[in-house]
Amino acid sequence: MIITETTQNGISVVTLNGTLDALSCPEFRANPAVGDPGQTVVLDLEKVDFIDSSGLGSIVGAARKKRQQECDLFLACMNDKVRKVFEITNAQKLFHIFDDTGAAVEFAAMQQEACK
Amino acid sequence: MKTLLCIREREYGWAQEAFPAIHPLLLPLCNKPFVEFLIDFAILTGSTAIRLLCDGPLAEVERYCEDGRRWGIDLSFGSLQPDDSVPVLLGKNRRFCGDERIMVVSGFNFIRYDKRQEYARLIDGAPDGPFASCGDGGIILAGAPGTGTAAPDEAGISLIPLDSTASYYEASMETLESGAERYVLPGYGGEPGCAIGRNVVISKSVEIRKPVSIGDNVQLLGGTIIGPSAIIGSDVIIDKESSVSSSIVLDHTYLGENLEVSGRIASGNLLIEPQSGASIAMEDPHLLSGIRQDPVLAAFPRLLIHALVALLMIGLLLPPFLLLWPLLSLSGKWKPCPAEIIDGKGNGTIRLKTVSLPHHGALGTLAAALSLDRFLMLFRVLGGQLALIGSTPVSAEERGDSNATAMTAYRPGVFSYAEAEEWPGCGKSEDASIVERFHLAHSNPVTDIALFFKAYINRIQEKITA
Numbered sequence: 061m062i063i064t065e066t067t068q069n070g071i072s073v074v075t076l077n078g079t080l081d082a083l084s085c086p087e088f089r090a091n092p093a094v095g096d097p098g099q100t101v102v103l104d105l106e107k108v109d110f111i112d113s114s115g116l117g118s119i120v121g122a123a124r125k126k127r128q129q130e131c132d133l134f135l136a137c138m139n140d141k142v143r144k145v146f147e148i149t150n151a152q153k154l155f156h157i158f159d160d161t162g163a164a165v166e167f168a169a170m171q172q173e174a175c176k
Numbered sequence: 177m178k179t180l181l182c183i184r185e186r187e188y189g190w191a192q193e194a195f196p197a198i199h200p201l202l203l204p205l206c207n208k209p210f211v212e213f214l215i216d217f218a219i220l221t222g223s224t225a226i227r228l229l230c231d232g233p234l235a236e237v238e239r240y241c242e243d244g245r246r247w248g249i250d251l252s253f254g255s256l257q258p259d260d261s262v263p264v265l266l267g268k269n270r271r272f273c274g275d276e277r278i279m280v281v282s283g284f285n286f287i288r289y290d291k292r293q294e295y296a297r298l299i300d301g302a303p304d305g306p307f308a309s310c311g312d313g314g315i316i317l318a319g320a321p322g323t324g325t326a327a328p329d330e331a332g333i334s335l336i337p338l339d340s341t342a343s344y345y346e347a348s349m350e351t352l353e354s355g356a357e358r359y360v361l362p363g364y365g366g367e368p369g370c371a372i373g374r375n376v377v378i379s380k381s382v383e384i385r386k387p388v389s390i391g392d393n394v395q396l397l398g399g400t401i402i403g404p405s406a407i408i409g410s411d412v413i414i415d416k417e418s419s420v421s422s423s424i425v426l427d428h429t430y431l432g433e434n435l436e437v438s439g440r441i442a443s444g445n446l447l448i449e450p451q452s453g454a455s456i457a458m459e460d461p462h463l464l465s466g467i468r469q470d471p472v473l474a475a476f477p478r479l480l481i482h483a484l485v486a487l488l489m490i491g492l493l494l495p496p497f498l499l500l501w502p503l504l505s506l507s508g509k510w511k512p513c514p515a516e517i518i519d520g521k522g523n524g525t526i527r528l529k530t531v532s533l534p535h536h537g538a539l540g541t542l543a544a545a546l547s548l549d550r551f552l553m554l555f556r557v558l559g560g561q562l563a564l565i566g567s568t569p570v571s572a573e574e575r576g577d578s579n580a581t582a583m584t585a586y587r588p589g590v591f592s593y594a595e596a597e598e599w600p601g602c603g604k605s606e607d608a609s610i611v612e613r614f615h616l617a618h619s620n621p622v623t624d625i626a627l628f629f630k631a632y633i634n635r636i637q638e639k640i641t642a
Contacts (some may be wrong), residue, residue, distance in 0.1 A: 113597055113614040120607055137271075143253070147233060148585075149613040152255040154606075156268065159254065163270040 063091050068102075069169045073161055075104040080115030088118050094133075097125040100172050102164040106137035111145050120151060130175050132156075136164040177300065178225045178272065179218035179279045181211075182265060184258050185232040187284035187313070187339075194341050194453065195426065195443055197466075199236040201228075203344070204426065205286065206351040206407055207362050207373070207391045210338070211237060215247055216360050217287050221279055222296030225250040227272050229265065231258050262316055277322065283313015285335040286347040290358050293332060310335035345441060345450035348424055352387050352407055363389060373410065391427065411467055432463040481621040482564040485628065486557035486590075489564075497551050500543045509533065509540050517569035519561065520587050525572045526561050528553060545639040547632060553590045563589040565596065565628040567612045585616040593619075596631035 061084035062077040072093035080088060088094060093101050103119065105111075123133040136158045138146065146152040158164035188200035195203060202209040211228070218226050226249055228234065228241075234253050244251025252272065256265060262280050266273055279299060281287070289295070299307070300322040307315040314335065336347050351359060355369055363371030369386035376394045378384075385403035391410030396402060401419035409427035414420060418435040425431060426443040441448040444466030448455040458464035504510035511532040516525045531549040534540055543549070556562040562569075566589025593615040594608035615627065 113593075113611045116614060117597065117607075117611060120610060124607070143255075144235070145614065147235060147255065148617045149610040150233070151610045153231060153257075154610075156257060157255050158268045158270070159272055160270040163267045167264070167267055 061087055063087065065091065065093055068162075068165045071100055071102055071165045071168045071172070073102045073104060073165060075107070077107040079110045080108055080118070081110065081112040082114040085114045085118045088115070089122070094122050097129040098131055100126065100131040100133070100168050102134045102136050102158075102161060102168055104136050104161050105142050106139060108139070108142050111142050116145065116149060116151055120154060123154060132168065132171060134158065134164045134168050136161045177222045177279060177296070178227070178274075178276050179221070179223040179281060180227050180229060180265060180269060180273075181214050181218070182229045182256060182260075182280060182282040182313075183284055184230070184256070186258060188232075190340055190453075191284075191338070191344070194344075194448065194455070197428075197444060198426070199233075200284065201230070201234075201237045202240055204391075204407075204409060205344075205348045206359075207371070207389050207409060208359075209240065210286070211241065213287065213359070214281060215241070215244070215249070215251070216291070217289050217295075218279065218281070219247060219249060220289065220291060220293070220295045221299040223249065223279065225252070225272070227252045227254055227269060229254045229256040229269070231256055262318070266318055273318075275319075277317065277319035279307075280316040280318060281313075282316070283310060283335070284338050285310045285313050286338055286351075287315075288332075288334045288336065288350075290332055291360055292358075295333075308333050308335055311337050311339075313337070341441060341448055341450045341453045345424065348407055349405055349422070352389055352405060355387060361389065363391070385421070413467070428467045430461075430465045430467050432460075435463060478563075478621045478624065479560050481625065483558050483560070485625055486554045486564050490551075490554050493546060493548065493551050493554075496543075496546055497548050500539055500548060503539055504533070504543055507537075507539075509537070510543075515569075516572040517588055518572055518574075518586070520563075520566075526556070526588070528556070528569070541639060545636045547591075547635055550590050557590060563587050563624075565589045565591045565593060565624050565631060567616065568592040568594060568608055585613050587616060591628055591631040591635075593627060593631075595634055596627040 061079060064075040066073045074091060074093055078084065093099050119133065126133050135155045137160065138157060156167065158167065183201065191200035191203055201211040205213065215226060226244060228237065238253050241251055254269060265280065266278065299317065302317055303321055304317055304319065307317050336343060338344050338347060355361065356371065361371055363373045365371045370384065370388055372390045373392035373394065375392055376390055378396045379398040381398045382396045383401045385401065388403040388406045390408045391412065393411045394408055395413045397414060397416045399417040400414045402408065403421060405422040406420045407424045408420065409425055409429065411428045412425050414431045415433040417433055418431055420437045422439045423437045424441045426441065429442050429444055431437065431442060441450055442464060445458045445464050446455045447458060447464060501510060513530055513532050515528045515530045517528060519526050529552050533544050533549040553562060557564050566587035569588040592608065593612045597611050619627065
């Protein structure tokens with residue numbers, strides 16, 4: 061799993077490349093932006109080729125922690141494989157999902173502004 | 177031009193309750209799934225790509241529609257939040273929308289259109305904003321108009337909200353009356369008002385009174401009278417001397433002999449009065465019944481493997497149970513608390529003898545660590561009422577709770593998949609149901625057993641360290 065982190069409009073964009081499963085979850089959780097509950101993050105999932113229940117759990121867990129601090133985790137650019145996992149499990153209901161990272165960043169910045 | 181079709185669960189909740197075996201977007205109107213009418217309309221308006229957005233499950237719809245190649249368009253799927261506004265939806269689908277003009281069709285509404293009209297020109301020239309509205313939904317255009325001529329009045333588009341069995345019945349009947357002149361409808365017919373699908377067996381003495389629409393794989397036995405205004409779905413048998421008029425017989429339904437169905441909707445063994453929505457479930461399979469594969473048969477390998485492992489566990493846990501149960505009962509630590517849970521079919525309940533076992537003291541901790549509080553539940557696995565591992569049982573009291581009843585996959589188990597995973601530890605049942613749905617969709621009998629032992633070991637660790 062390759063994790064890249066950039067910042068746009070004060071929002072961290074974390075791009076995942078590879079498989080998000082039980083093996084790579086600790087690495088994902090250890091990412092500073094993902095692990096920091098006070099940081100709003102846009103997660104770019106375009107290059108995630110597989111996600112299992114542990115990966116899903118890491119994303120849900122990170123989002124829950126962030127929401128406790130009035131921050132959030134937004135999902136962007138899901139490919140069909142990942143989207144189907146979110147849909148089957150009904151996890152899609154927990155997230156705002158965008159097909160474009162830029163739009164997700166704009167929305168996240170707006171939400172963050174509204175919270176202040 | 178591109179189209180976003182936005183449909184929310186709250187808009188079609190009534191259809192899920194009335195016709196639980198059919199995904200509301202695939203609910204047939206005159207033998208054509210509802211979603212196909214929306215797709216047809218989008219194509220008539222000149223759309224080259226359609227994205228279907230819903231806050232509920234779309235897997236069944238996706239399996240049916242695939243990628244839209246069948247219609248010569250690009251069809252994709254996405255999700256939305258129930259309260260997303262049109263600007264938010266456009267933002268969430270920015271890559272799909274690109275710089276093109278977008279038509280947003282929202283709501284569970286039937287669009288009255290006429291395939292002979294030139295909607296591409298009309299929609300292209302119409303100004304930005306609402307084009308047609310109906311309740312909370314409607315048709316909204318976004319993006320600068322093109323060079324087409326805008327004349328919404330001549331478009332002849334109106335929307336019927338599908339919000340009850342009554343409106344569904346009316347829309348179906350109206351579509352049948354309008355026929356293939358106005359809509360693209362399935363079936364072949366030598367004359368207007370009569371469409372017949374493939375593999376339809378019609379006995380010599382059958383009388384057909386127009387308008388009728390008959391699906392695929394239908395048997396109409398001797399002496400039946402079909403019509404006027406009858407919609408017969410696919411995989412239907414109408415037995416001898418029965419008559420169907422002003423009614424809809426949905427797919428996979430058997431209608432018995434000498435039955436007169438008028439002004440009703442028949443679905444499986446349900447007979448629904450459209451106006452009030454009142455339904456009668458027929459108990460007599462010779463009168464009315466569903467024609468579907470028995471789900472128990474398909475699940476047999478899983479049931480067998482779960483039962484064998486449950487038997488093994490009963491054998492292993494019987495000695496400690498016989499030893500600890502009397503001791504804990506005498507010391508008042510073994511507290512039976514009967515529970516009623518929703519069964520795997522979602523319409524019945526199972527009474528369970530669960531046990532509250534405070535794990536303080538060496539004996540209590542040992543019994544809890546060995547999961548002896550669930551020992552009696554293992555016998556339910558032998559009977560197929562519970563799975564060895566599955567969903568967390570939902571109490572019958574929560575039947576009205578949308579989270580519990582709206583479960584697309586629910587198989588109560590002695591142990592739950594959430595217990596097998598360290599997941600995500602927030603203690604929220606909503607989160608636990610996510611992992612349970614994941615495994616219900618992806619697991620097989622062998623992985624189930626591995627996950628069962630994982631859950632069992634996790635529980636030992638949990639109880640010892642608690």
